Each structure stands twice: as structure tokens, then as C-alpha cells.
């Protein structure tokens with residue numbers, strides 16, 4: 001009986017590892033798709049303004065991964081199983097990864113590393129200021145995402161990681177502000193964000209006043 005249980009546990013762990021590898025590759029798919037477009041695979045292109053195309057795609061994926069990270073806890077509650085939690089850190093780090101590429105794309109390809117232009121843009125264009133703020137708040141979350149930091153910070157880790165709520169709201173605000181005409185998509189992102197944050201508020205209220 002004990003042997004059978006051990007075998008089942010090891011089989012479960014093996015499956016989870018395979019699933020994690022598959023999710024990791026899936027998270028790289030948006031980047032691979034951009035490379036494929038850049039290389040003209042299947043006749044696809046990066047459009048008339050390739051820098052803008054790449055900048056927008058990377059920003060959008062940064063936001064998508066932030067929302068996916070926030071969706072893990074509600075998913076766990078809905079299906080009543082803990083395994084989705086094993087993917088939260090990976091999804092959060094991919095949000096950071098795409099946001100970093102987005103920033104690098106802006107700094108290098110859009111601004112040509114021209115420091116005066118970069119500083120002027122950050123100071124004078126509010127949507128850029130908000131984007132930079134969102135990114136700066138994301139950095140400590142990525143840096144403290146290791147098990148070692150979790151142990152070291154103890155209860156403060158959880159408090160620190162609540163910053164993700166501010167990051168996602170700033171990310172959506174950044175998106176809303178930069179869109180000039182059709183705001184339907186940023187509003188859709190806002191609705192998703194409010195839904196995910198609202199779920200957390202409701203869960204907390206239920207816990208404190210049963």
C-alpha cells in the first residue's frame with residue numbers, strides 16, 4: 001500500500017514537471033511569434049512600423065501575464081485544487097520578462113538610447129511616467145520571487161507582493177492613457193482587473209465577517 005502511494009506521488013510529480021515545462025514553452029510562444037513575423041515566416045510581417053508593432057506586442061503580453069498571474073488564486077478556488085499555485089511564480093516572472101523586453105524595446109529601438117529624449121519623455125508624457133512607475137514596482141517583486149527571499153522576508157513577503165495590485169492598475173492606466181481614440185480594449189483590461197481584484201476583496205470580506 002505504502003509503495004503504491006509513493007509510486008502515485010512520484011507519478012503526480014512527474015506529470016506536474018511535464019506540465020510546467022509545457023507551460024514554460026507556451027509562455028515563450030508570443031516572443032517566438034514575434035521572431036517568426038520578423039523573419040517573414042509564412043508571409044507574416046511586423047507591419048509598416050516594426051518597432052511600434054514589437055513595442056505594443058511586448059507591452060500587451062506583459063499585461064496579459066500580470067492578469068494570468070492574478071487569475072491563479074481564483075482558479076484554485078473554483079476547481080478546489082492547489083496545483084495552479086505551482087504556476088503563479090512562473091507567470092509572474094514572465095510578466096516581468098515581457099515588461100523588461102517592452103522597456104528595452106522602447107529604450108533601444110524607439111529612443112536609440114538617447115538619454116535626453118528618454119528623460120524628456122518620462123517627464124513630459126504622463127503615460128510613460130505611469131509605465132515607468134509600474135515597471136519600477138515590478139522589479140522588487142521579481143527580485144524577491146525566490147524561495148530564499150520568501151523565507152528571509154517571512155510575513156513581509158506577502159505584504160510586499162501585494163504591490164502587484166498597484167502594478168496591474170498602473171499598467172492598465174498606462175494603456176488607457178496612450179490610446180488616442182478607441183478605448184474599448186484598455187477598458188476590457190480594466191474590467192478584467194477589477195473582476196480579479198474584486199474577487200480578492202470579496203474573499204477577504206467573507207473571511208473576516210463570516
Ligand code: HEM
Pocket residue numbers: 052055056057059060061062063066099102103106128131132133134135138171172174175178
Ligand atoms: C518601463 C516603463 C514603460 C515604458 C517606457 C513604456 C512605454 C510604452 C510605449 C512608448 C508604448 C507605445 C505608445 C504608443 O505607441 O503610443 C507602450 C505601450 C504599451 N505598454 Fe508600456 N511602457 C512601460 C511599462 C509598461 C508596463 C509595466 C506595462 C504592463 C505590464 C505596459 C503595457 C503596455 C501596453 C499594454 C501598451 C499598449 C499595447 C497596444 O497598444 O497594443 N507598459 N508602452
